[in-house]
Amino acid sequence: MSAPGALEHRIVRALGRAGDRSSDFDLNPEVKLPPGRKLRPAGVLLGIDVTGTAPRVLLTKRSSALKHHPGQIAFPGGKQDEGDADVIDAALREAEEEVALPRDAVRVLGTMPAHETVTSFLVTPVVALIETPFTIRPEPGEVEEAFAVPLDHLLEPAHYSVQSRRWRGSQRHYFTVPYGPYYIWGATARMLRAFAERMRA
Numbered sequence: 656m657s658a659p660g661a662l663e664h665r666i667v668r669a670l671g672r673a674g675d676r677s678s679d680f681d682l683n684p685e686v687k688l689p690p691g692r693k694l695r696p697a698g699v700l701l702g703i704d705v706t707g708t709a710p711r712v713l714l715t716k717r718s719s720a721l722k723h724h725p726g727q728i729a730f731p732g733g734k735q736d737e738g739d740a741d742v743i744d745a746a747l748r749e750a751e752e753e754v755a756l757p758r759d760a761v762r763v764l765g766t767m768p769a770h771e772t773v774t775s776f777l778v779t780p781v782v783a784l785i786e787t788p789f790t791i792r793p794e795p796g797e798v799e800e801a802f803a804v805p806l807d808h809l810l811e812p813a814h815y816s817v818q819s820r821r822w823r824g825s826q827r828h829y830f831t832v833p834y835g836p837y838y839i840w841g842a843t844a845r846m847l848r849a850f851a852e853r854m855r856a
Contacts, residue, residue, distance in 0.1 A: 663764065665854060666703075666764050666784075670766070670782060670853065675768060676771065677846065678771035679841065682829060682830070685825075694775055695734055696734070696745075697733055697745065697776045697778045698733075698741075698743055698749070699729070699730035699733075699746055699779070700731045700750045700761075701846070701850060702731070702785045703782070703783070703806060705786060706785065706786065709805055709807065710806040710807075711803035712803060713731065714730060714803070715753060715800065716729075716802070716837070717798065718798060728837055728839045728843055731746070731749055731753045731754055731801075733749040734776065743766065747761060747763075747781070752797075754801045755792035757787070762786055763781060764784060766781050767780040770846050772842050780850065804839075808834055810854055811851075812855070814834075815832050815844070815848050817829070830845050832844045832847055
């Protein structure tokens with residue numbers, strides 16, 4: 656992987672490329688989405704830690720006690736609240752709440768096109784560099800674990816696959832990008848794949 660300066664240049668160029676929104680329905684074109692549907696804005700942090708020997712992407716494992724998506728791998732982030740200036744502010748606030756990532760340790764480089772989820776959120780990935788070491792402190796009740804995946808692993812096309820399972824009476828297809836004991840799938844894997852595609856272009 657290139658030095659931080661060269662990596663930043665690659666990311667900024669990648670984010671500047673034109674592209675469409677992604678969705679949980681990309682691999683399921685038979686699903687008919689209702690026109691005029693209401694989507695709630697959200698922001699997630701695709702935070703790339705450049706403080707070590709190689710860049711790594713920060714991810715979380717959601718608490719098994721949560722009502723929605725328990726135990727799934729996710730980016731730090733969440734829905735935009737009334738007090739948030741925008742989805743970038745929401746992503747930074749949630750990252751600080753979920754894993755104690757200080758805002759001043761992060762430098763935002765830009766955003767990717769939003770991703771529509773089956774839960775009616777319009778999620779904007781906020782791409783940023785984590786430039787200052789910090790101590791991860793998972794929020795009890797929300798985050799079971801926080802960990803980092805080498806960026807090189809996530810940029811490799813061969814590490815992604817399409818799998819499927821029964822969901823609400825039909826077969827649903829989705830992307831996966833496993834890493835060690837972590838099964839990264841669904842919206843998180845789709846957004847990571849979209850980022851990898853931009854970085855390779």
